[in-house]
Amino acid sequence: MDVKSHQPNRSDYITVARLHCDYINQGFLASLGVPFLTLLYEAIDKDSESVLLVERMDLKIVGFVSGTQGSWRIYKQLLSKPLRLIYSLKSCLLSPPKLYKIIELLFMRRDSNISPNLPRQELLSIVVDPAYRGRGHAANLFNAICYHFRKEGVTSFNIIVGSNLHRAHAFYTKMGSIPVKEIQVHKGACSVVYVKELS
Ligand SMILES: CC(C)(COP(=O)(O)OP(=O)(O)OC[C@H]1O[C@@H](n2cnc3c(N)ncnc32)[C@H](O)[C@@H]1OP(=O)(O)O)[C@@H](O)C(=O)NCCC(=O)NCCS
Numbered sequence: 001m002d003v004k005s006h007q008p009n010r011s012d013y014i015t016v017a018r019l020h021c022d023y024i025n026q027g028f029l030a031s032l033g034v035p036f037l038t039l040l041y042e043a044i045d046k047d048s049e050s051v052l053l054v055e056r057m058d059l060k061i062v063g064f065v066s067g068t069q070g071s072w073r074i075y076k077q078l079l080s081k082p083l084r085l086i087y088s089l090k091s092c093l094l095s096p097p098k099l100y101k102i103i104e105l106l107f108m109r110r111d112s113n114i115s116p117n118l119p120r121q122e123l124l125s126i127v128v129d130p131a132y133r134g135r136g137h138a139a140n141l142f143n144a145i146c147y148h149f150r151k152e153g154v155t156s157f158n159i160i161v162g163s164n165l166h167r168a169h170a171f172y173t174k175m176g177s178i179p180v181k182e183i184q185v186h187k188g189a190c191s192v193v194y195v196k197e198l199s
Contacts, residue, residue, distance in 0.1 A: 008045055008052075013038045015061045016054065019127045027162060028101055028189070035088040041066065043077040044124070050074055053144050055128070055137045063128035065141040067149065067157065069121050075105065115181065118195060121149060121157035126168075142175050146198055156197045163190040172196075 017037035021030045029037065045052040050068035054061045068074060078085050092098040123145055128138045149157055159177060161168050169192065173179075177194035185191050 008042075010038070010042075012054065012061065013041045013045070016041045016052065016064045019061070019064060019129060020125060023127045023130070024125060024162075024165075026164065028105075028185075031098065032089060032092055032102070036085075036092075039078060039081075039084060039088045040074070043074050044068065047073050047077055051145065051148050053141060053148070055141055057132065062132040063126070063137045063141055065126040065145045066124045067122060067145050068124055069152070069154070071122060071124065115193075118158050118180065118193065119154070119156045121154045123157055123159040123196070138171055139175065142171075146196070150198050154198060156195055159194040159196065160185060160191045161194060163192060 014034065017034045017040070020037050020041075021034050024030055029040070041052055044050045044066050047068070049070060050066070050073065052064065052066045055063040086093075089102065092102065123142075126138060126141055128141070158180075159172055160183070161172060163182075169179075172194050175196070177196040179192050180195050181193050183191055183193055
Protein backbone atom coordinates (compact mmCIF):
# COMPACT_ATOMS: atom_id res chain seq x y z
CA MET A 1 0.00 0.00 0.00
CA ASP A 2 2.92 2.35 0.56
CA VAL A 3 3.88 4.32 -2.58
CA LYS A 4 7.50 3.91 -1.46
CA SER A 5 7.32 0.12 -1.77
CA HIS A 6 6.02 0.46 -5.35
CA GLN A 7 8.98 2.57 -6.54
CA PRO A 8 6.96 5.72 -7.09
CA ASN A 9 7.15 7.37 -10.41
CA ARG A 10 6.02 10.73 -11.63
CA SER A 11 2.69 9.34 -12.78
CA ASP A 12 1.84 8.27 -9.17
CA TYR A 13 2.49 11.83 -7.97
CA ILE A 14 0.34 13.23 -10.79
CA THR A 15 -2.54 10.85 -9.89
CA VAL A 16 -2.33 11.90 -6.22
CA ALA A 17 -2.16 15.58 -7.22
CA ARG A 18 -5.26 15.17 -9.41
CA LEU A 19 -7.20 13.47 -6.59
CA HIS A 20 -6.26 16.39 -4.31
CA CYS A 21 -7.20 19.00 -6.92
CA ASP A 22 -10.53 17.35 -7.75
CA TYR A 23 -11.73 16.47 -4.24
CA ILE A 24 -10.15 18.95 -1.81
CA ASN A 25 -11.04 21.56 -4.37
CA GLN A 26 -12.09 24.37 -2.05
CA GLY A 27 -8.69 24.64 -0.39
CA PHE A 28 -6.00 27.11 -1.42
CA LEU A 29 -3.50 24.38 -2.39
CA ALA A 30 -5.86 23.03 -5.05
CA SER A 31 -6.04 26.50 -6.61
CA LEU A 32 -2.27 26.25 -7.28
CA GLY A 33 -2.94 23.47 -9.78
CA VAL A 34 -1.82 19.92 -10.55
CA PRO A 35 1.82 20.79 -11.52
CA PHE A 36 2.48 22.40 -8.11
CA LEU A 37 0.69 19.62 -6.21
CA THR A 38 2.69 17.01 -8.16
CA LEU A 39 5.92 18.64 -6.90
CA LEU A 40 4.47 18.93 -3.39
CA TYR A 41 3.57 15.23 -3.15
CA GLU A 42 6.96 14.25 -4.58
CA ALA A 43 8.58 16.41 -1.85
CA ILE A 44 6.40 14.75 0.82
CA ASP A 45 7.32 11.28 -0.44
CA LYS A 46 11.04 12.09 -0.57
CA ASP A 47 11.24 13.74 2.86
CA SER A 48 12.41 11.26 5.50
CA GLU A 49 10.09 12.75 8.14
CA SER A 50 7.01 12.84 5.95
CA VAL A 51 4.94 10.10 4.40
CA LEU A 52 2.72 9.46 1.39
CA LEU A 53 0.67 6.25 1.43
CA VAL A 54 -1.63 5.12 -1.36
CA GLU A 55 -4.42 2.57 -1.57
CA ARG A 56 -4.54 0.65 -4.85
CA MET A 57 -7.19 -1.56 -6.44
CA ASP A 58 -5.75 -3.63 -9.30
CA LEU A 59 -2.79 -1.23 -9.45
CA LYS A 60 -5.10 1.82 -9.82
CA ILE A 61 -4.62 4.41 -7.07
CA VAL A 62 -8.06 4.88 -5.45
CA GLY A 63 -6.97 7.01 -2.51
CA PHE A 64 -4.07 8.41 -0.56
CA VAL A 65 -3.09 9.89 2.78
CA SER A 66 -0.13 12.12 3.58
CA GLY A 67 1.45 13.29 6.80
CA THR A 68 4.50 14.90 8.26
CA GLN A 69 6.46 15.48 11.44
CA GLY A 70 7.01 19.11 10.43
CA SER A 71 5.51 20.71 7.33
CA TRP A 72 8.29 23.32 7.14
CA ARG A 73 10.69 20.55 6.02
CA ILE A 74 8.50 19.91 2.97
CA TYR A 75 8.48 23.57 1.94
CA LYS A 76 12.27 23.68 2.44
CA GLN A 77 12.57 20.72 0.07
CA LEU A 78 10.38 22.56 -2.48
CA LEU A 79 12.51 25.69 -2.18
CA SER A 80 15.64 23.62 -2.85
CA LYS A 81 14.42 23.22 -6.49
CA PRO A 82 13.52 26.85 -7.26
CA LEU A 83 13.32 26.50 -11.04
CA ARG A 84 10.92 23.54 -10.93
CA LEU A 85 8.93 25.37 -8.26
CA ILE A 86 8.63 28.59 -10.28
CA TYR A 87 7.75 26.62 -13.43
CA SER A 88 5.02 24.68 -11.60
CA LEU A 89 3.55 27.95 -10.33
CA LYS A 90 3.85 29.91 -13.57
CA SER A 91 0.07 30.26 -14.02
CA CYS A 92 -0.23 31.82 -10.51
CA LEU A 93 2.60 34.34 -10.73
CA LEU A 94 0.42 37.08 -12.21
CA SER A 95 -2.13 36.90 -9.39
CA PRO A 96 -1.07 39.08 -6.42
CA PRO A 97 -3.53 37.44 -3.93
CA LYS A 98 -2.25 33.99 -4.87
CA LEU A 99 1.37 35.16 -4.72
CA TYR A 100 0.78 36.52 -1.21
CA LYS A 101 -0.72 33.22 -0.07
CA ILE A 102 2.17 31.25 -1.65
CA ILE A 103 4.67 33.39 0.26
CA GLU A 104 2.57 32.92 3.41
CA LEU A 105 2.65 29.16 2.82
CA LEU A 106 6.35 28.84 2.00
CA PHE A 107 7.88 31.33 4.39
CA MET A 108 5.64 31.55 7.46
CA ARG A 109 6.16 28.58 9.74
CA ARG A 110 2.81 26.96 10.34
CA ASP A 111 4.26 24.19 12.54
CA SER A 112 4.40 26.43 15.57
CA ASN A 113 1.44 28.64 14.67
CA ILE A 114 -1.45 26.34 15.45
CA SER A 115 -0.78 26.12 19.18
CA PRO A 116 2.31 25.34 21.24
CA ASN A 117 0.29 22.71 23.13
CA LEU A 118 -0.66 20.69 20.06
CA PRO A 119 1.49 18.02 18.37
CA ARG A 120 3.60 19.22 15.44
CA GLN A 121 2.97 15.90 13.67
CA GLU A 122 0.13 16.26 11.22
CA LEU A 123 -2.07 14.30 8.87
CA LEU A 124 -1.91 16.66 5.88
CA SER A 125 -4.48 15.25 3.47
CA ILE A 126 -6.62 12.21 2.75
CA VAL A 127 -8.74 11.56 -0.33
CA VAL A 128 -10.66 8.56 -1.61
CA ASP A 129 -11.98 8.61 -5.18
CA PRO A 130 -15.81 9.04 -4.89
CA ALA A 131 -16.40 5.79 -6.81
CA TYR A 132 -14.62 3.92 -4.00
CA ARG A 133 -15.97 5.74 -0.91
CA GLY A 134 -17.92 3.99 1.84
CA ARG A 135 -15.93 0.77 1.33
CA GLY A 136 -13.31 1.03 4.07
CA HIS A 137 -10.46 2.43 1.94
CA ALA A 138 -10.35 5.65 3.98
CA ALA A 139 -10.19 3.66 7.24
CA ASN A 140 -7.35 1.51 5.77
CA LEU A 141 -5.41 4.67 4.90
CA PHE A 142 -6.07 6.31 8.27
CA ASN A 143 -5.01 3.15 10.16
CA ALA A 144 -1.89 2.89 7.96
CA ILE A 145 -0.75 6.42 8.81
CA CYS A 146 -1.46 5.76 12.53
CA TYR A 147 0.73 2.64 12.23
CA HIS A 148 3.45 4.64 10.46
CA PHE A 149 3.46 7.41 13.11
CA ARG A 150 3.43 4.86 15.97
CA LYS A 151 6.46 3.11 14.41
CA GLU A 152 8.23 6.51 14.40
CA GLY A 153 7.52 6.94 18.12
CA VAL A 154 4.78 9.53 17.61
CA THR A 155 2.11 9.54 20.35
CA SER A 156 -0.43 11.92 18.76
CA PHE A 157 -0.96 14.00 15.63
CA ASN A 158 -3.24 16.77 14.49
CA ILE A 159 -5.49 17.17 11.47
CA ILE A 160 -6.69 20.53 10.15
CA VAL A 161 -10.06 20.20 8.43
CA GLY A 162 -11.92 22.91 6.50
CA SER A 163 -15.21 23.71 8.28
CA ASN A 164 -17.31 22.84 5.23
CA LEU A 165 -15.90 19.31 4.68
CA HIS A 166 -18.82 17.56 6.41
CA ARG A 167 -18.02 14.01 5.36
CA ALA A 168 -14.40 14.44 6.46
CA HIS A 169 -15.52 15.67 9.90
CA ALA A 170 -17.78 12.60 10.24
CA PHE A 171 -14.93 10.36 9.12
CA TYR A 172 -12.29 11.77 11.52
CA THR A 173 -14.75 11.62 14.43
CA LYS A 174 -15.56 8.00 13.55
CA MET A 175 -11.80 7.26 13.60
CA GLY A 176 -11.49 8.56 17.18
CA SER A 177 -10.09 12.05 16.53
CA ILE A 178 -11.13 14.83 18.91
CA PRO A 179 -11.88 18.42 17.76
CA VAL A 180 -9.81 20.76 19.95
CA LYS A 181 -9.99 24.24 18.43
CA GLU A 182 -10.98 26.42 15.49
CA ILE A 183 -8.37 28.31 13.47
CA GLN A 184 -8.05 30.45 10.34
CA VAL A 185 -5.27 28.99 8.15
CA HIS A 186 -5.73 31.83 5.65
CA LYS A 187 -7.79 34.95 6.26
CA GLY A 188 -11.50 34.10 6.22
CA ALA A 189 -11.00 30.31 5.86
CA CYS A 190 -12.17 28.58 9.05
CA SER A 191 -10.86 25.14 9.95
CA VAL A 192 -11.20 22.77 12.88
CA VAL A 193 -8.08 21.21 14.44
CA TYR A 194 -8.53 17.57 15.49
CA VAL A 195 -6.08 15.58 17.59
CA LYS A 196 -5.73 11.82 17.26
CA GLU A 197 -4.09 10.12 20.24
CA LEU A 198 -2.12 6.97 19.43
CA SER A 199 -2.36 4.52 22.31
C1 LIG B 1 -12.89 12.04 3.88
C2 LIG B 1 -12.91 10.78 3.04
C3 LIG B 1 -11.48 10.32 2.75
C4 LIG B 1 -13.63 9.69 3.84
O1 LIG B 1 -13.74 8.53 3.03
P1 LIG B 1 -15.14 7.76 2.93
O2 LIG B 1 -14.94 6.54 2.10
O3 LIG B 1 -16.12 8.76 2.48
O4 LIG B 1 -15.34 7.37 4.43
P2 LIG B 1 -16.58 6.61 5.05
O5 LIG B 1 -17.38 5.88 4.03
O6 LIG B 1 -16.03 5.89 6.22
O7 LIG B 1 -17.56 7.80 5.52
C5 LIG B 1 -17.23 8.53 6.60
C6 LIG B 1 -18.48 8.94 7.39
O8 LIG B 1 -19.03 10.08 6.71
C7 LIG B 1 -20.43 10.11 6.97
N1 LIG B 1 -21.05 10.32 5.67
C8 LIG B 1 -21.28 9.47 4.66
N2 LIG B 1 -21.83 10.12 3.62
C9 LIG B 1 -21.92 11.42 4.00
C10 LIG B 1 -22.38 12.59 3.36
N3 LIG B 1 -22.86 12.55 2.12
N4 LIG B 1 -22.32 13.77 4.04
C11 LIG B 1 -21.83 13.83 5.30
N5 LIG B 1 -21.36 12.75 5.94
C12 LIG B 1 -21.42 11.57 5.30
C13 LIG B 1 -20.83 8.85 7.64
O9 LIG B 1 -20.99 9.17 9.04
C14 LIG B 1 -19.64 7.94 7.48
O10 LIG B 1 -19.49 7.16 8.61
P3 LIG B 1 -20.32 5.71 8.69
O11 LIG B 1 -19.66 4.81 7.69
O12 LIG B 1 -20.12 5.29 10.08
O13 LIG B 1 -21.74 5.98 8.33
C15 LIG B 1 -13.66 10.98 1.68
O14 LIG B 1 -15.00 11.31 1.95
C16 LIG B 1 -13.01 12.04 0.80
O15 LIG B 1 -12.11 11.73 0.02
N6 LIG B 1 -13.52 13.29 0.87
C17 LIG B 1 -13.01 14.39 0.02
C18 LIG B 1 -11.63 14.85 0.44
C19 LIG B 1 -11.63 15.42 1.83
O16 LIG B 1 -12.51 16.15 2.25
N7 LIG B 1 -10.55 15.07 2.59
C20 LIG B 1 -10.35 15.53 3.93
C21 LIG B 1 -9.61 16.81 3.95
S1 LIG B 1 -7.98 16.58 4.56
